[in-house]
Structures are given as C-alpha cells and as structure tokens.
Amino acid sequence: MPSPRLCNATILSHTAAGRQYYRLVLKIPGTVSLPLPGQFVMLRVTDTIDPLLARPFGISSVLTRTSIEIFYRVVGRGTMLLSRTRPGRTLDMLGPLGRGFPMPEKGIQPILVTGGSGFPPLHLLAKALKKQKYRSVIFIGARDRSELPPAGILRSFKEQASALHITTEDGSAGKKGLITDLFAPYCSLPDRSVKAKIYACGPTPMLKSVSTVAAECSIPCFVSMEERMACGLGACMGCSVRRRAGGYLRVCKEGPVFEAEEIAW
Amino acid sequence: MTGEKKKQPDLSVDCGGIKLKNPVLTASGTFGYGEEYAEFVDLNRLGGVIVKGISLNPLPGNPPPRIWETPSGMLNAIGLENPGVEVFLKERLPFLRTFDTAVIVNIFGYSPDEYVSVAERLDDAEGVSGIEVNISCPNVKAGGMVFGTDLQATSDLLGAVRKVTRLPLIAKLSPNVTDITRFGTAARDAGCDGLSLINTLLGMAIDVRTRKPRLANSTGGLSGPAIRPVAVRMVWQMAQSVSLPIIGMGGIVTAEDALEFILAGATAVAVGTANFVNPRATLEVLDGIEAFMTDQDIGSLRDLQGKVMSR
Numbered sequence A: 001m002p003s004p005r006l007c008n009a010t011i012l013s014h015t016a017a018g019r020q021y022y023r024l025v026l027k028i029p030g031t032v033s034l035p036l037p038g039q040f041v042m043l044r045v046t047d048t049i050d051p052l053l054a055r056p057f058g059i060s061s062v063l064t065r066t067s068i069e070i071f072y073r074v075v076g077r078g079t080m081l082l083s084r085t086r087p088g089r090t091l092d093m094l095g096p097l098g099r100g101f102p103m104p105e106k107g108i109q110p111i112l113v114t115g116g117s118g119f120p121p122l123h124l125l126a127k128a129l130k131k132q133k134y135r136s137v138i139f140i141g142a143r144d145r146s147e148l149p150p151a152g153i154l155r156s157f158k159e160q161a162s163a164l165h166i167t168t169e170d171g172s173a174g175k176k177g178l179i180t181d182l183f184a185p186y187c188s189l190p191d192r193s194v195k196a197k198i199y200a201c202g203p204t205p206m207l208k209s210v211s212t213v214a215a216e217c218s219i220p221c222f223v224s225m226e227e228r229m230a231c232g233l234g235a236c237m238g239c240s241v242r243r244r245a246g247g248y249l250r251v252c253k254e255g256p257v258f259e260a261e262e263i264a265w
Numbered sequence B: 001m002t003g004e005k006k007k008q009p010d011l012s013v014d015c016g017g018i019k020l021k022n023p024v025l026t027a028s029g030t031f032g033y034g035e036e037y038a039e040f041v042d043l044n045r046l047g048g049v050i051v052k053g054i055s056l057n058p059l060p061g062n063p064p065p066r067i068w069e070t071p072s073g074m075l076n077a078i079g080l081e082n083p084g085v086e087v088f089l090k091e092r093l094p095f096l097r098t099f100d101t102a103v104i105v106n107i108f109g110y111s112p113d114e115y116v117s118v119a120e121r122l123d124d125a126e127g128v129s130g131i132e133v134n135i136s137c138p139n140v141k142a143g144g145m146v147f148g149t150d151l152q153a154t155s156d157l158l159g160a161v162r163k164v165t166r167l168p169l170i171a172k173l174s175p176n177v178t179d180i181t182r183f184g185t186a187a188r189d190a191g192c193d194g195l196s197l198i199n200t201l202l203g204m205a206i207d208v209r210t211r212k213p214r215l216a217n218s219t220g221g222l223s224g225p226a227i228r229p230v231a232v233r234m235v236w237q238m239a240q241s242v243s244l245p246i247i248g249m250g251g252i253v254t255a256e257d258a259l260e261f262i263l264a265g266a267t268a269v270a271v272g273t274a275n276f277v278n279p280r281a282t283l284e285v286l287d288g289i290e291a292f293m294t295d296q297d298i299g300s301l302r303d304l305q306g307k308v309m310s311r
C-alpha cells in the first residue's frame, strides 16, 4: 500500500549555500503528494537508531513534480550528520505533513515576514502568491549578512515581491536593526487602504512581536511555529504549544501554521 | 531443495483471554487511537491496537517542552493528554471497530475511583477486547505516591478494577521498582489475566548552559531501543516467577528485537517509540517474525515462547 506521505527520497544535490545554510534537493516518487506552502517533511538523517527521531524541515521550492528543495542550518548532531550525506543516498521521508498557510482571498495584500532560518516555507508561499498574481510585500530579517537567505533565494524573493525590505542587526546588509523596526511602521500606515494578511516564520520571539503588531493593527496574521517533534503525525502529543483558549495545539497536526491569536504567547 | 512449500507458521496467541491473530500490538501512547497510522498500516493485519491512555475526564497534558531525544531513545512527559472516556467511546472507538483487530483500552486515573469509573464504562461498551491498566500514575489522594511502585496500592487498585469488569484485565507494570516480579504476583493475586511490561523508565536530562531540565516537567519517561535490555531482563524474570501471559515491550524496532522478548517468555509484543521513527514498524516486525519462523521451520509461536536456553 504506497502511502502518499511516506517514501525513500533520493538526494539529487546537496551543497553549501552561503556561509550558514545547506541546500538539499530530494527526488521523491510520483506517488508522494506535493507539499503546500508551510507544510513540512520529517527526514531520518541516519539508518541507525542514534539519533533515533526524524527531523522536521520546511520546503522552500517544489522544483518539479518529483523534486523538492530544502534549506537548513547545522545546529546539532542530526543536522551535522545530514550535512555529510551525499547525492545518490536515500533518506526516509515522511510528509508532506501539517497544515500550511491559507491563501488570501482575492484583493488582499500579503505581507511576508521572516527571520533567521525561517525563510524556506515563506519562499514557497511567495512563489505560490506570485503565480496567483498577488503583490506581496516581503520583510526579511537576520542577525548579519551571512544569516540572510542564500543569494539565489534572496534574488527569487525579490522577483516574487512587489517590495522587499531587509534588516540585519549588525547593519552588514540592508537596514540596521530588527525586522519589526520596518514591519511595524509599515503595518500601521494611516493611509493603508487595502486589506492585508500577514504570514510569518522565524524564531519564536520574532513571531511573538509580529503577532503583537498584527493585533494592534487588526491585520489577520498566520505564523509557522517550531517545537521538538517525535512522530509528526499527531500521535505522540510531544510538539504541543499553549493555546490561548486553554489546552494545547500540536504543531505537527493543527499546525505548524496557526492563526497568531490562537497561540498563548 | 525439495520444492515443497514450507508451511505457514501459526502466529495466533491467546493473551489472557484476548484472542490475537498474531502477537504484534501497538504500545499505548505511541499509536494514537489507530487513526493516525491507518494510512501507513493496514490495521487488519495487527494482532491488536492498545490505544493511548484514557481517563474519566479529558486532560490537557503538560506544558512544553514535553519530549527530549536521548541516545537511542527519548524522554517524554506528555502528561497523559487525552479526550476522556466518553469522547473515546463516541468518536474514537467506532473507527477502530471497523477493523478486524483486537482493541485493548489503556486506562489510568489519579484515584482508585477514577480507574474504577473508566473500567465500568468500558465494560458496557461494544468492541473492547480488553483493558490494560496503567498503574504508573500518581495517586493524588495518597500524596502523589505512584500506585505501581507500592505493592499494597497496586493490589488494592487492581482488585477494585477487577470487581467492575468481566473484560480481560492486563496490568501495565512500572519498571521503576526494585523487584518487578513482586508486582506481577500482586497483579495475579488481584485477578488480572495478563501483564504488560515495561512502561517507561523514569529519567532526566539537563541543559548545562541554562542549567534547566530539558523537560518542563523536569523528569520524564525514557523509551526506545535504549531501554530494551532492561525490558527483556524484566520479562524474563517475570516469566520465571508468574504464570500469567506477558505482553513484552520496550525498545522493539525489528523482528529480532521482538523475538528476544518472546524467547524471554512474552506471549505478545508491543511496538512503541519505533512507530514514531517508522510508521510501518509494526508490519515490519510482524513480517520479520513470520519470515524467521518459516526460515527456521518453526510451526507455532508456542515453540519459541519462553524458549531461551540456559548458558
């Protein structure tokens, strides 16, 4: 019984992308569903039992019907082992999983905000929005130049956007400061005549301030959350985040994309 | 080669009155309510599904972080989040009942009364093959002492549950005790029909930079391949001293792992954490057991069960 969410993915290409990221291109069988913007996959980085659990990654591009692109940063043992895998090797892949970004209604202006390594799912979203003729305004923040999306992706973001704003905390690229320094005034423009929707992915503190701005300006806001995961299927209840209305929401199942006001920040 | 086809081995087992078509079950809390895995696993092929722990009332669970990966294992402090017995019966059980597989309902509570109420409710329900009682729970009324680490509390609790149900009753034992066989004996004397072991081992991990525990709950249950030798040893010890059928679990990933438990004396096995790593793990274990038996010309599981030899 071939499942549309389980396969052996073959590494087609695996290269360093800029100073901080790796670009991983996977070939997937035609039986596997294609990811929607904001969905993710779980990859096993070894065939052995250590590390045991698969690692979740967003999708930055669907390159063809049978190939997808991932960008990741080495932050620990799992991603270190992943970075040593070579083209031709296969990796167990589960996905696409979770609920992605809802497309905006006609006439709405999308505002995309990303920080650090949160750019991959927003890149897939930006492409989908452009294809449907939306005029997206895109905000990209990073600590420094090397943490910005790699050059090819940055160029692509520029092509998808009607306006692109960049900040770095050290001023090594774009404007010096935090991304919310540009994003907040943009959202609160008094002459904002068109209705907007905000889409954000990045570190949790950034998502929290983005959601605060969104609430103040009464703009609907969708955030992609991260939490440690085991199964990716909603079974283990391990990746829960606090829900504003009480209880918890599973990042892998109800998320990873949530309406910002659902979350108890 | 004779060209003669080898006989299909007989995989069926009787687990304390629960008839299983094969010995492969899913460990509670690692397979949801079956639905989560139905797209990867034909549930009809499983010996049975042991569902995620059910309490009388819905429980929200613990704050995050709830899990932390450790060498060949993981710590969890989910906090037994579940929708409660009524929602289980109305919304989860009907799905499971459409499959030809045993449904074993794992139950827990924070007082003996809660356990009893859930068991009573299940006794009335259609389509429940048996009850597995998770005794690794703190008794809030007795100062938070864990039922399953105190012999008297274990006896009293299981005796009380026994009184209210005719369903096959399986005690899920905690490994966090000095001599697990004494708890198996207590469960038998309280009228249980079978034993499940092991539940998770209590563990802890600390972030040395922040100096904080990795889990919001500070401690959590260790599961996965890391605990398998401990689990095999406990099943073996239990099989020597208590005559009840045993569901063996703890770190099973492959058929060979499962066979270790069966040789140690388990009647059936449950696959837990491995489901997270490979959603089809249960079927791979099942196919592997069958292939092993065919290969070794073993006609029935009974010829393997408890057949570890002395050295």
Ligand SMILES: Cc1cc2nc3c(=O)[nH]c(=O)nc-3n(C[C@H](O)[C@H](O)[C@H](O)COP(=O)(O)OP(=O)(O)OC[C@H]3O[C@@H](n4cnc5c(N)ncnc54)[C@H](O)[C@@H]3O)c2cc1C
Binding pocket: A040, A051, A055, A056, A057, A058, A059, A071, A072, A073, A074, A075, A076, A077, A078, A079, A080, A117, A120, A121, A225, A226, A227, A228, A229, A251, A256
């Ligand atoms: C839905 C989702 C999508 C993701 N998409 C991407 C992506 O496109 N690109 C990318 O580089 N990373 C992504 N991540 C994060 C990625 O999964 C982790 O970086 C990875 O699992 C770390 O594994 P490791 O073994 O290298 O690190 P570990 O040794 O496990 O951890 C190292 C450090 O990373 C942190 N960390 C690990 N896992 C997570 C997590 N799930 N959330 C937050 N912090 C974590 C830990 O707190 C620790 O400080 C995503 C996570 C989720 C939940």
Ligand SMILES: Cc1cc2nc3c(=O)[nH]c(=O)nc-3n(C[C@H](O)[C@H](O)[C@H](O)COP(=O)(O)O)c2cc1C
Binding pocket: A236, A237, B027, B028, B029, B030, B052, B053, B054, B076, B078, B080, B106, B134, B172, B198, B199, B200, B222, B223, B224, B225, B227, B249, B250, B251, B252, B270, B271, B272, B273, B274
């Ligand atoms: C995330 C998680 C949730 C669990 N929930 C329950 C539960 O609700 N009730 C229970 O009796 N055991 C629960 N367990 C324990 C397992 O059923 C099993 O006994 C244990 O994990 C050892 O098997 P394993 O190493 O194959 O996972 C849980 C284990 C995990 C990892």
